[in-house]
Amino acid sequence: MASGSIRIAGLTKRFGSFVALDHLNLTLEGSKCVGFLGPNGAGKTTALKLLTDMIFPTEGECEINGISVQKERKRALADAGVLIESPEIYPSMTPNEALEMVADLRGVPASERKDRIQAVLAEVKMADWGNQKVGRFSKGMKQRINIAAALVHDPQVVILDEPSTGLDPRGMAEVRTIVRDLKKSDRLIFMSSHILSEVTEICDEVALIDHGKLLFYDTLNNVTARVSEGHGSVDVVFARPLPPEVASGQIRTLTGVTGILALSPDRLRIGFDGGRAIQEKLLESLVGMHLGVVSLTESESALEEVYLSRISRGD
Amino acid sequence: MATPTVAIPATHRIVPDSLPQVLKLTRYQLREYLRSRRFLALLGIVVTIGVILSAVVGHFRGVLVSDNLSFYGNFWGSGVYLVIVLSAVFFGGDAIAGEFQNKTGYFLMGLPIRRSTVYVAKFIAAFLASTAMVLLFLVILVGNGAFYFGGGLFPWQLALSLVLAIAYLAAVLGATFLFSSLFKTSAYGFVLTAILFLFGFSILESLVSGLIKIEPWMVISYAQSTIGGVFFSTTNWGFHGTISAGVFGNTMYTAGIGEGIVIMVAYFLVTALLGLFLFEREEFS
Ligand SMILES: Nc1ncnc2c1ncn2[C@@H]1O[C@H](COP(=O)(O)OP(=O)(O)O)[C@@H](O)[C@H]1O
Ligand SMILES: [Mg+2]
Numbered sequence: 001m002a003s004g005s006i007r008i009a010g011l012t013k014r015f016g017s018f019v020a021l022d023h024l025n026l027t028l029e030g031s032k033c034v035g036f037l038g039p040n041g042a043g044k045t046t047a048l049k050l051l052t053d054m055i056f057p058t059e060g061e062c063e064i065n066g067i068s069v070q071k072e073r074k075r076a077l078a079d080a081g082v083l084i085e086s087p088e089i090y091p092s093m094t095p096n097e098a099l100e101m102v103a104d105l106r107g108v109p110a111s112e113r114k115d116r117i118q119a120v121l122a123e124v125k126m127a128d129w130g131n132q133k134v135g136r137f138s139k140g141m142k143q144r145i146n147i148a149a150a151l152v153h154d155p156q157v158v159i160l161d162e163p164s165t166g167l168d169p170r171g172m173a174e175v176r177t178i179v180r181d182l183k184k185s186d187r188l189i190f191m192s193s194h195i196l197s198e199v200t201e202i203c204d205e206v207a208l209i210d211h212g213k214l215l216f217y218d219t220l221n222n223v224t225a226r227v228s229e230g231h232g233s234v235d236v237v238f239a240r241p242l243p244p245e246v247a248s249g250q251i252r253t254l255t256g257v258t259g260i261l262a263l264s265p266d267r268l269r270i271g272f273d274g275g276r277a278i279q280e281k282l283l284e285s286l287v288g289m290h291l292g293v294v295s296l297t298e299s300e301s302a303l304e305e306v307y308l309s310r311i312s313r314g315d
Numbered sequence: 316m317a318t319p320t321v322a323i324p325a326t327h328r329i330v331p332d333s334l335p336q337v338l339k340l341t342r343y344q345l346r347e348y349l350r351s352r353r354f355l356a357l358l359g360i361v362v363t364i365g366v367i368l369s370a371v372v373g374h375f376r377g378v379l380v381s382d383n384l385s386f387y388g389n390f391w392g393s394g395v396y397l398v399i400v401l402s403a404v405f406f407g408g409d410a411i412a413g414e415f416q417n418k419t420g421y422f423l424m425g426l427p428i429r430r431s432t433v434y435v436a437k438f439i440a441a442f443l444a445s446t447a448m449v450l451l452f453l454v455i456l457v458g459n460g461a462f463y464f465g466g467g468l469f470p471w472q473l474a475l476s477l478v479l480a481i482a483y484l485a486a487v488l489g490a491t492f493l494f495s496s497l498f499k500t501s502a503y504g505f506v507l508t509a510i511l512f513l514f515g516f517s518i519l520e521s522l523v524s525g526l527i528k529i530e531p532w533m534v535i536s537y538a539q540s541t542i543g544g545v546f547f548s549t550t551n552w553g554f555h556g557t558i559s560a561g562v563f564g565n566t567m568y569t570a571g572i573g574e575g576i577v578i579m580v581a582y583f584l585v586t587a588l589l590g591l592f593l594f595e596r597e598e599f600s
Contacts (some may be wrong), residue, residue, distance in 0.1 A: 015600075054424050054599035077427040078330045085599075087421030090347050098422075101343045105426050107330045149422070 003031040004079065004156035004188040006051065010060035013046050013212075020046040022212040023060065028205075031185055034217075035199030036192035038209035044192035045085065047209070048161045051190075052082050064157055078106075080157040081150030086143060086166060091135025095126060095145045098134060099152050106153045120148040124178055140171035147178060158182060160191040164198065176202055232279055233271040233299040239292035241265035246291065254285050269299055330427045337436045340428070344440035348406060354444065357405050361398055361448050365455030368394050372459065380463050384470055384546045391456050391476060392543025398452045399484045400512040402445035407491035408508060409501030410437045411594055416501050420599055434594050438492055438587065445484055453477065472545045475572075479542045482579040486535055487512055489586035496593040512536075530558075530568045535582050537568070541575030 006028040013021040021043045028034050038044050049055045051062050053073040062069050067076040089098045099117045108116055121127045124144040129137070134145060143163065150158060163179060164172040180202050182189055193199050199206055200220060207217040216223075247260050247268055256278035259271040272278055279298075287293055331339070348354055368390055372379050380386045411434070414420030423433055460469060490511070495504040516536035523531035531537045559567045570578070 049599065052425060054421070056596075056598060074330065074333070074427045074429055077425070080427075082425030084425065085418065085421050087425070088418040089422055090419055092347060092350055101340075102426065104339050104343075105331070105336055105428060146422070150425070 003029070003186045004065050005029045005063070006157060006159075006188065006190055007063040007066075008047070008051065008060070009062065011047065011050055011057055011062055012059035013043075013050060013055065014058045019212050021050065024209075024212075024214055026207055026214060026217060028188060028190060031183070031187055032204040033179070033183055033189040033191065033202055035203035035206045036190060036209065037196065037199045037206050038192075038194060040194050042194070042209045043212040044194075044209060045161050046212075048084055048159055048190075048192060052077065052080070052084060052159060054084065079153075079155050080159060081153065081155035082159045083146050083150045083163060084159070084161040086139075087146060089134045089142065089145060089149075091133065093134055094131050095121060095134060095148065096130040098145065099149055102149045103152050108153050116152055116154070117148075120151045123151065123181070124148045125174065140167045140174070143167060143171070143175065144178070147175070151182070156187055158187060158189045158191075160189070162192050162194065164193075164195075172198075232275070233269055234279065234283070235263065235297050235299050236268045236270060236286060236293060237295040238266045238268075239294050242268070242291060250289060251286070254282055256282060333429055333432050336428055336432050337439070340432060340436035341439045341443075344437055345443055348440055348444040353405050357402060357448055358451070360401060361451050362455070364394050364397060365452060369455065369459055376463070383460075383464050384472065386463060387456070387460060387470060387473055387476075388543050388546030390459060391453075391473070392546065394452060394456075395449065395480050395542060396483075396539060397513075398448055399445070399480060399487055400509065402448040403441075403484065403487040403491045403512070404505055404508045406441040406444045407438075407488045407495060408505035409495060410441050411492060411495035411590070412499055412501040412504050413495075415499040415597075415599065424599055430595050431591060434492070434496075434591050438488065441492075442485065442488055445488065446481065449477075449480055449484060470546070476542055476545045479545065479572075479575060479579070482576055482583070483535075483539055483542060486538075486579045486582035486586070489583040489590065490535075493586040493590035493593070496590040496597065499597075524566065524568050528566060532570070532574065532578060535578065537570050538575040538578035538582075541570050541572055544569065544575075545572065 006026070008024050008026040011021055011024040012019070024043075024047055036044050036047070046055070050057050051064070051069060053069050053076070057070065061071075064076045064080050069076040089095075093101070096117060099120065100113060103113045103116060104110075117130070118127065121130055124147050126141065126144050126148065129141065134142060137145070143166075147160070147163060150160070160179065164175040167175060176198060179189070179191060191199075191203065203220065205217070205219045206223060208215040242265065244262070247262065251257065251268070251270065252260055256272040256274040257270060258273050261269040261271075263269055270282070272282055283296055286296070330336075372386070372390055379389050409416070414423065414433075420433075424430075457469065487508070491504060491508045494507045495501070498504055512535075516534050516539075520531045520534040520536045523529060523534060559569070
């Protein structure tokens with residue numbers, strides 16, 4: 001099965017004289033997760049609502065799987081799963097009933113429905129709640145049912161508007177895990193977020209938006225490569241506090257290392273020059289020194305730098 | 316972390332046509348109505364109206380139950396309007412506005428479904444739930460009728476009056492849906508429908524016939540009077556209304572049955588379609 005596509009062409013939305021979205025052009029194709037990143041008020045929700053025909057463009061148009069959303073909403077949304085603005089489900093419905101309604105209206109054959117509903121409820125870890133009324137659910141539980149509803153027909157295109165927003169930290173982490181597990185061979189996921197780490201954690205590509213304008217669209221790898229231009233940093237965690245002389249001595253003298261910052265007694269941020277090749281050597285040497293390294297992560301500097309440098313603050 | 320992956324193969328799904336979607340959604344909406352607290356409340360109100368009318372008719376039976384037709388005219392004619400307007404307000408008042416206000420619309424609008432499908436399904440569901448209330452009131456009426464006149468004596472005018480009442484219900488619901496689409500806040504729809512149909516249109520009708528002195532065919536309450544009117548000898552069975560002199564020498568207009576039906580159906584069509592037109596253009600922003 002071919003994977004899904006989203007095409008956004010010259011999409012513009014004005015509210016009175018205010019331009020919420022300014023000639024957005026974006027074509028997404030293939031099986032991947034694309035993060036739609038931007039600060040609050042950037043225009044993410046506006047774009048996704050236009051993409052799903054909840055609001056109407058001032059100019060431009062968009063397509064899902066090659067079908068115009070503005071001209072044929074029904075056909076365009078047939079193979080899309082949509083979650084926008086944390087919708088409410090009729091409170092007297094149970095998840096089973098709500099998903100049954102969605103599956104029925106979407107044309108999932110009656111014979112498959114029960115299995116599909118059970119499968120998606122398991123996917124969002126709500127299998128035990130299928131027969132409880134949604135009205136009494138917490139925000140996080142409702143959001144997970146909303147995600148299940150977007151998946152019940154196993155769509156090719158999944159559009160999620162800040163799925164983890166408004167949840168407590170644990171709920172956010174759970175939703176991120178769920179979204180990460182949505183990735184599959186023939187699925188295109190387009191997810192908005194104002195949280196940088198969320199996008200780097202989940203997505204393969206990122207489209208950066210601010211003040212209604214697209215700043216760039218690229219893969220995370222390219223962003224990293226392009227921005228760091230050989231400069232990078234890694235965060236290293238040790239099993240036990242590290243003697244300061246080791247950090248300033250042995251580690252500081254490793255090839256390519258430009259600086260060391262102690263984040264805590266057992267945690268260092270190591271800056272280096274020389275790109276991926278040097279990063280590889282650095283990590284090998286660190287492990288080879290038997291200092292009790294328990295974790296190595298790339299500091300999120302690349303996208304963070306772009307984010308901070310390209311987005312005008314004050315939101 | 317190991318997560319269960321979905322093992323069910325994706326077969327190609329064909330989204331149902333709009334008509335089957337309307338019927339499916341109607342069923343789900345109707346179920347929501349039937350188990351709402353509102354439905355129970357209205358059930359209580361209709362029964363209360365029936366009990367009060369039964370008591371009044373029983374007390375004044377000398378006057379009100381003089382003959383079969385006047386009994387039905389008085390009982391049905393005094394209660395059914397209230398039942399219809401309250402049902403329309405309860406079931407239709409926030410049918411559209413509530414989808415915006417409660418954010419349930421975002422759930423529906425993510426589906427491959429036309430806006431008109433949502434509107435029509437909600438209308439039919441509200442119409443059926445309201446009809447159930449009218450029928451409940453009919454049962455109370457017929458129970459009383461059987462008590463006074465025996466079972467076999469239901470006048471045929473009752474069937475016609477029921478048809479007129481249903482047409483009136485469609486007209487009131489049409490207006491309710493129009494207001495519900497017009498305002499994204501539910502309360503406006505409730506209040507406007509209740510005010511207009513409980514006394515607003517009646518006042519307007521008196522103004523038109525009393526001050527402007529023309530037949531008030533453009534006011535729905537004029538047509539509404541045919542529902543109770545069919546039981547009385549003054550009924551005009553033709554299309555056009557009649558003009559007579561009122562007690563104070565003013566001109567009185569009485570709608571003909573045909574005219575009544577046409578006015579109600581016209582109100583239904585204009586308001587329901589206008590509401591649909593608005594809903595089609597309304598943004599979930
Ligand atoms: N219905 C509306 N009327 C006026 N302004 C709006 C409306 N919806 C959104 N906006 C404005 O458009 C901008 C973008 O909003 P939104 O798309 O919700 O941002 P994001 O989802 O990226 O946080 C914001 O400044 C917001 O205030
Ligand atoms: Mg938003």
